[in-house]
Amino acid sequence: MDSTITLLYPVLLVLLLIVPVLLIMFLHKKQSPKPKLPPGPPKLPLIGNLHQVGKLPHHSLWQLSQQHGPLLYLQLGQAPTIIISSSDLARQVLRTHDLESCSRPSLFSSTKLSYGCSDVAFIPHGDQWRELKKICVVELFGTKNNSTLQSIREEEVESMVTSISAAAAASMDCAIDLSDIFLSCANNITLRAAFGKRYQITGKYEWSKLHMMLTEVQAALGSFFMADYIPCFAWIDILTGARARLDKIFYDLDAFYELIIDEHLQQIMQSHGQDEDILHTLLRLQKETDHLTNDNIKGVLMDIFVAGSDTSSASLEWTMAELMRNPETMKKAQDEVRKVIGMKGKVEESDLQQLQYLKWVLKESMRLHPPAPLLVHRETTQHFKINGYEIQPKTRVIVNAWAIGRETSSWERPLEFYPERFKDSSIDMKGHDFQLIPFGAGRRICPGIDLGIQTVELALANLLYTFDWKCPDGSQDINLDETPGVTVHKKYPLFLVPIKYELK
Numbered sequence: 001m002d003s004t005i006t007l008l009y010p011v012l013l014v015l016l017l018i019v020p021v022l023l024i025m026f027l028h029k030k031q032s033p034k035p036k037l038p039p040g041p042p043k044l045p046l047i048g049n050l051h052q053v054g055k056l057p058h059h060s061l062w063q064l065s066q067q068h069g070p071l072l073y074l075q076l077g078q079a080p081t082i083i084i085s086s087s088d089l090a091r092q093v094l095r096t097h098d099l100e101s102c103s104r105p106s107l108f109s110s111t112k113l114s115y116g117c118s119d120v121a122f123i124p125h126g127d128q129w130r131e132l133k134k135i136c137v138v139e140l141f142g143t144k145n146n147s148t149l150q151s152i153r154e155e156e157v158e159s160m161v162t163s164i165s166a167a168a169a170a171s172m173d174c175a176i177d178l179s180d181i182f183l184s185c186a187n188n189i190t191l192r193a194a195f196g197k198r199y200q201i202t203g204k205y206e207w208s209k210l211h212m213m214l215t216e217v218q219a220a221l222g223s224f225f226m227a228d229y230i231p232c233f234a235w236i237d238i239l240t241g242a243r244a245r246l247d248k249i250f251y252d253l254d255a256f257y258e259l260i261i262d263e264h265l266q267q268i269m270q271s272h273g274q275d276e277d278i279l280h281t282l283l284r285l286q287k288e289t290d291h292l293t294n295d296n297i298k299g300v301l302m303d304i305f306v307a308g309s310d311t312s313s314a315s316l317e318w319t320m321a322e323l324m325r326n327p328e329t330m331k332k333a334q335d336e337v338r339k340v341i342g343m344k345g346k347v348e349e350s351d352l353q354q355l356q357y358l359k360w361v362l363k364e365s366m367r368l369h370p371p372a373p374l375l376v377h378r379e380t381t382q383h384f385k386i387n388g389y390e391i392q393p394k395t396r397v398i399v400n401a402w403a404i405g406r407e408t409s410s411w412e413r414p415l416e417f418y419p420e421r422f423k424d425s426s427i428d429m430k431g432h433d434f435q436l437i438p439f440g441a442g443r444r445i446c447p448g449i450d451l452g453i454q455t456v457e458l459a460l461a462n463l464l465y466t467f468d469w470k471c472p473d474g475s476q477d478i479n480l481d482e483t484p485g486v487t488v489h490k491k492y493p494l495f496l497v498p499i500k501y502e503l504k
């Protein structure tokens with residue numbers, strides 16, 4: 001009996017302490033009503049709704065939005081998230097509430113790749129982002145550098161066409177891996193724009209090694225799922241070797257930077273009369289403004305690697321795949337470019353303005369296959385309301401550009417590849433028309449939008465002008481399955497047979 005009483009004392013004591021705390025919590029909850037969050041499915045402990053995000057998140061999020069509405073609330077691991085799947089809501093978030101929602105979440109992979117958010121793509125919204133974005137728009141990708149960038153694009157596209165011609169001449173009916181050729185061409189353009197000829201001057205670095213680094217960097221983004229969503233399980237990323245792979249990339253990159261970010265090399269470049277490349281501009285601005293750190297420079301270069309080439313090559317790949325599935329459209333696009341260019345032998349950038357149908361083809365391809373279907377995740381900094389729902393600060397914002405491109409209220413027969421829908425339409429991809437936003441919109445819109453469009457249009461026009469194309473098995477049945485990732489590529493590389501077109 002005595003021992004039972006002695007046991008009861010501590011229990012009573014704990015209850016005495018706990019009951020008032022629970023009571024206070026209960027009353028507090030009653031007094032402050034829960035914010036009215038957007039609708040969404042029930043969540044599980046710890047993982048929230050992560051189990052409902054499949055391998056291809058733009059598809060599964062779109063399906064969830066069909067059930068719960070175009071403004072969807074999910075708890076992805078520990079992260080409160082809203083998913084936007086209509087052009088009307090995209091306008092509200094990316095225009096009306098752009099300022100409140102234009103920061104970026106601090107994710108493990110992006111923080112690491114951006115040298116601790118020293119770049120422009122992953123840095124949170126603020127003065128430093130504003131300054132770096134201005135440098136990108138005005139100094140790096142603007143009209144100042146246009147003629148250098150234009151000649152790099154034209155040379156690289158020409159060399160791609162030459163190598164395809166050589167393959168076509170070497171063996172008839174030989175299918176070539178266009179996915180690989182496009183990525184290589186886009187990587188060449190990015191690397192040359194970034195580093196000019198300095199890699200040749202060092203004489204110590206192999207181009208192929210740079211390519212490999214680029215591909216690894218592109219793959220690293222988004223591969224730290226645990227650290228980004230359920231931090232207490234971050235050790236899984238270590239066990240899978242993902243972190244070790246990323247550390248290796250940085251080790252290699254640093255060795256490369258040591259060679260090329262070098263005063264002495266800078267002088268040699270100038271004495272050789274080399275054009276100013278992107279690295280050169282950044283180093284010059286560092287001297288002039290005293291604001292840019294070395295990490296800023298490396299971070300911006302990393303953005304260009306990650307954001308610049310993979311997206312352009314994916315877009316080319318999807319456009320060619322759709323054209324092969326739609327031979328009438330292919331013929332119209334070829335007729336246009338062959339008529340405009342005539343016997344000139346190649347398409348130059350100054351010709352692109354006349355290729356109206358080709359421009360519609362690209363828009364149509366970007367509508368159905370935006371290379372970054374969920375854009376780049378944003379994060380809110382302040383509270384705001386949409387359609388009566390409360391959006392709290394530090395909520396992640398995912399805009400499903402892929403779903404918006406298939407919205408039945410904006411697009412007639414949305415699943416059809418039909419470029420003519422853009423005839424007599426003023427819709428462009430530059431962030432004004434929210435039913436077509438493959439480059440995003442608002443403050444965070446892609447600063448490389450013109451470079452991206454020019455690269456894809458130029459490459460496409462030359463491929464359609466110079467060759468007829470056929471599938472290796474003679475069918476038009478191109479598989480459109482996708483690979484998961486921030487940038488979505490075709491699951492199966494695009495193998496096509498080029499047939500040199502004889503100019504008449």
Ligand code: HEM
Pocket residue numbers: 120121122133136141303304307308309311312315370371372375376377438439440441443444445446447448449451452453456
């Ligand atoms: C077809 C080609 C391209 C596509 C589809 C594309 C798409 C995108 C998208 C969807 C975003 C996120 C926008 C948002 O958050 O609302 C973005 C951001 C960005 N892109 Fe592109 N991009 C392309 C080409 C390029 C090129 C060629 C460059 C540079 C050489 C570039 C550099 C950037 C940078 C630096 C950002 C971050 C901007 C910021 O956070 O303020 N992109 N891009």
